[in-house]
Amino acid sequence: MGKIRKLTCIVCPRGCDMEIALGDGGKVVSVSGNACKRGAAYAQDECTHPRRTVTSTVRLSDGRVLAVKTESTIPKELIFEVMKEINSTVARSDLKIGDVIIENVSGTGVNVVATANA
């Protein structure tokens, strides 16, 4: 028998309350309550393999810190592994916004990039 899962969408500040009907093996049968297509895609991901964008700071060689993010979402269960790799990195102090700092972080296939100019 199917189950209903309730989720608050995190795609945008509207924060839609969604209901997801799950079928056999946790497969998403239908999504309701979402105001847009991105919400449905989020619900699909969230019920199968949740993903998140990680934002943090990286230490620069001159001692300052610089804001960074994963260029796209990474598997939620790898958040702390990604954080560990970011925190063990020392980056150049002349980075520009958008520069890649870590390629393929924690084997996710996603790069960590600078979100500000150093």
Added chain:
Amino acid sequence: MNVDLVIIGGGPAGMAAAVAARKSGLEDILILERDEALGGILRQCIHNGFGLHRFGEELTGPEYAYRYEKEVVDLGIPFLTGTTVVDIDKNRRVTAMSAERGIFTIDAKAIILAMGCRERPKGALNIAGTRPAGIYTAGTAQKFVNMKGYMPGKDVVILGSGDIGLIMARRMTLEGAKVHAVCELMPYSGGLARNIEQCLNDFNIPLKLSHTVVDIKGKDRVTGVVIAKVDENRRPIKETEELIPCDTLLLSCGLIPENELTKKAGITLDRVTGGAVVDGSRECDVEGIFACGNVLHVHDLVDYVSEEAEIAGRAAVKYIRGEKLRTNEIRVDVDGKVRYTVPKLISEAEDTKLYFRVGSVMRDVSVVVREGERVLLKKKKQKLAPAEMETVTLTKEMIESIDSGSISISVE
């Protein structure tokens, strides 16, 4: 020094106002910024979620700020950083100072106030107990972690569920701290639903609604806080007191528009928003002075700050050129369920978006705008919450049809 348009504050509001003014054809603009760089509070808001409305993509705070900073620079709009405005008057004379120039005055044809807001400090919260090290506002902690690279503590309790508090709960957790609880005095959260989900639920951080901090323990450093459930009158219930050992208490208990300069110019402030009373163009009741962004009323989305700042920027240019038209002023009254609207006055017959906030969580209701008994507009809403700013748009035709000088907005 004489400048056509002086903009006080180089955060998202000030930058967007400057860009809009320049694109309306005004040459002589000067932005005055107190910090060492443009960008305002966005510089320390390194999390994502900005810009979905404005740019159709999800940006971090510094990325959002950079888009506007780049435009300011590309358009050649002059700005001074490290410059603090200490006075303005109703004749639009601005007194500022910086290490480089000392004290100097600028006579402006128009001023845009874009100074932003401040966090409610611990002194305003009346928490009993000692005053050891380890108590910070969430924004101060955010600056330490994100700008300076220091962690303010390891075991954290957060009082207040404003968005900055929720964001900092996640941020501290990512950097290895243990966040024991977020306590919220009210029975609902002060932050966005998405932030409860992705900042607390993702990390199993408990949100304790109708809870507050009743005592702070520790001599030199915080050693714990006592929390308690509150009754419907927000009074702590003694039997529910619980000691949580911790070394840090973060406060996220509301933001207050920073209007010290506004008061000096003799501008009337709204008691509910803490910001100036403005008309649709965001002009204050002192001629030629406009306000936008968090100094006017606290926003939850920077996208709306940019939108509002553009209105102020364009209107200031019209004012300088003597093109600002005034029809009769229409006052917007609220019913209490709607706490306030910005603008509070409508003085021009053009499409006008009313931004408003409600006082409690309401479901399946309608927002109704009336002139007397006549319904101008009715909009159904699935959910309204104090943490989420709402809008209704009055068309030019609706405004032209109003002849009594006031309208009302209510939730039914």
